[in-house]
Each structure stands twice: as C-alpha cells, then as structure tokens.
Amino acid sequence: MGDATVIRVGDAYDVVVGHGVSDRVVGLLAPGVRQVLVVRPEALARLAGPVLSRLREAGLEVHEAVVPDAETAKTADVAAGLWASLGRHAFTRSDAVVAVGGGTVTDLAGFVAATWLRGVAVVHVPTTLLAMVDAAVGGKTGINTAQGKNLVGAFHEPSGVLCDLDALETLPRADLVAGLAEVVKAGFIADPVILDLVEADPEGATRWDGPHTRELVERAIAVKAEVVAADLREAFRREILNYGHTLGHAVEQVSGFRVRHGEAVAVGMVFAAELAHRAGRVDDALLARHRSVLTSLGLPTTYADASFEELLAVMARDKKSRGSLLRFVVLDGLADPGRLEGPSEADLRAAFAALAP
Structure with missing residues (x-):
C-alpha cells in the first residue's frame, strides 16, 4: 500500500x-x-x-x-x-x-x-x-x-x-489538541514512548504535520488494536481504555456536550491519578507527569464548572459501575493499569477538590 x-x-x-x-x-x-x-x-x-x-x-x-x-x-x-x-x-x-x-x-x-x-x-x-x-x-x-x-x-x-x-x-487546532488526550491516555496505560515524544516536542505534537504526528497516531492505534483484539466486548481488559473517562463522560454530560471529549478526558485522567495517589498506587512523580504532559499540549487539568454532587450522580450511571459500586480505571504505575472499586466518598471529594484552578 x-x-x-x-x-x-x-x-x-x-x-x-x-x-x-x-x-x-x-x-x-x-x-x-x-x-x-x-x-x-x-x-x-x-x-x-x-x-x-x-x-x-x-x-x-x-x-x-x-x-x-x-x-x-x-x-x-x-x-x-x-x-x-x-x-x-x-x-x-x-x-x-x-x-x-x-x-x-x-x-x-x-x-x-x-x-x-x-x-x-x-x-x-x-x-x-x-x-x-x-x-x-x-x-x-x-x-x-x-x-x-x-x-x-x-x-x-x-x-x-x-x-x-x-x-x-x-481540523481546527482546538479539536486536534483535544484529540491528543486519547493519544496521551494510550501513553499512560500502555506505551510510554508516546509520552516521551510529546515531552520532547509538545508544540510539534499539536500540529497536523508535526515531526512525530504520524508516529503518535500509529502508536495510539496500535495500543487500542491490541487491547480490543484481546477483549472485544469489554469483559475485562478493554476497560483500561476508559482511563479518565468515568469523570470525563460526566463532565461532558453536565456541560451539555459543550466541553470537548478530549478536554473532559484530560481532566478525568488527572482525577483518576489523584484517586490512585490517595490509594497509594501512584507516586508523586507520575501524578505530576499527568499535569505536565497535558498542560504542555494546552489540555485542561483543572475543573470548576459543576459541583461534585452533580458529577457524582452522572458517574453512578457509568457503564463500568456495578450496582451502587463506582469503579475507576487507575494506574499502579506507568503503563500498568488496574481498577479501583468503591473508593470512599472522602477520597472522591479530595480528588475532585484537587482539580480546583
């Protein structure tokens, strides 16, 4: 071809x-x-x-x-x-x-x-x-x-x-940047080379003809292809692709979808990292790396447009939830995704408070 x-x-x-x-x-x-x-x-x-x-x-x-x-x-x-x-x-x-x-x-x-x-x-x-x-x-x-x-x-x-x-x-620049959130997600859950490429040239990553754009696209697709080939119907492993999406989808919905998907997922990844940090599963450096990588691309890492209660009500209807049990995809280290089930309301509120501008 x-x-x-x-x-x-x-x-x-x-x-x-x-x-x-x-x-x-x-x-x-x-x-x-x-x-x-x-x-x-x-x-x-x-x-x-x-x-x-x-x-x-x-x-x-x-x-x-x-x-x-x-x-x-x-x-x-x-x-x-x-x-x-x-x-x-x-x-x-x-x-x-x-x-x-x-x-x-x-x-x-x-x-x-x-x-x-x-x-x-x-x-x-x-x-x-x-x-x-x-x-x-x-x-x-x-x-x-x-x-x-x-x-x-x-x-x-x-x-x-x-x-x-x-x-x-x-593609408008804002939409290209928003799409990079899913690329970065693939880096955190499976392919750290993606993060290295972004950190080496964040400005180039935000251009459609940037020096690493094609490689970033191909690496992100390869991550998804490997995961979905192993678990088409999201029985277990495929859930890792929802990193950042539990809060992200809630942010989208309460905004009436005025917030771009990628922008919402960027905030959701920081929220998930904060939750994992409070559970002792993510260290200070990896938590900070979430903010630094996303910020370098112009993606949001803070949020203050809806209350915790509004977002919690939407997250309770998330497809990963089981009954009244909230389930989040989190990291146990770089490229080592896992699950966090039933975090305490105190930890949820603390992670949300950490998103304040």
Missing part, C-alpha cells in the same frame, strides 16, 4: 494509516456489495468527495446521508432517519455503510449498521484525530440519551478503517 501503514486488529480487519488513503475505500468492502450509504456531517462535503467518487467509479449505487454536526447527531431520531433511508433503498445484508467524519459519525453510523438487519458491513473513514485513535477502532457503537452518553449501543466491528492524515489539515 505504498506509504500506508497497516495495523491489523486481531484477525478481524485492518486500520490503514497514511496520507491520501481515503480513496482506498472500495478495497475494504466485501465482494458483492451493490449499495453503499455514505454518512457524513453537514460540514464535510469536501472531505467526503474522494470517497464518494471512488465508490461511484467502482460501479456501486451510492446514497449520501447528511447528519448534524457533533453530538447532536447521536440521537435516536437521527438513527431512525438513517434506518428509514436504508429501508427506502432496500439495503440487504450484502450492502454496506461508510462513515466519513469524526467520532460522533462513526459511533452513529456503526450503530445503524449494527442494528439494520441485525448487522451490515461498515467502513470508517475518520476525519478527526480523536476518531482515528479512538472511536473508529474497536467496534464500539452507540447513541446518547437524556440519561447519559453512549448508553444505547452495540459492539459491531468495521470491515476496515482508513485514517487519512491529510484530513487533519482541515
């Missing part, structure tokens, strides 16, 4: 990373596909162009579905509209869905593909850093409800993923 890097996810599918790879979409579709529904947000007509063109050149019947931007796309109403489109065009199990967009689009389109006829093929063409290193890889799909983020969903592995690094050139 020329300059492309292929990262295999178990024996299930490939993630292709490189410049100009989005036009390889046809090669990820199974033989016999007759129709394709391309799902994209309103703002990405230009980025979707090469994908649409290549599909049509291959003689496929292509239908385009434009959905709202960001989290407003991940609703039951939008999903129902996509199901209706598939029904109108008589999509069968041998047809496919292609998602072009950020994590909200891959989550939504993947969920629709998982549930139409109990499962049709989906190919992801992520256009944001966050989607490349996180949402598009691993087969998690879902939509939001008033009660929380991604509470309705399904596991449905894609037929393939195309991470075209050229798409990052169009």
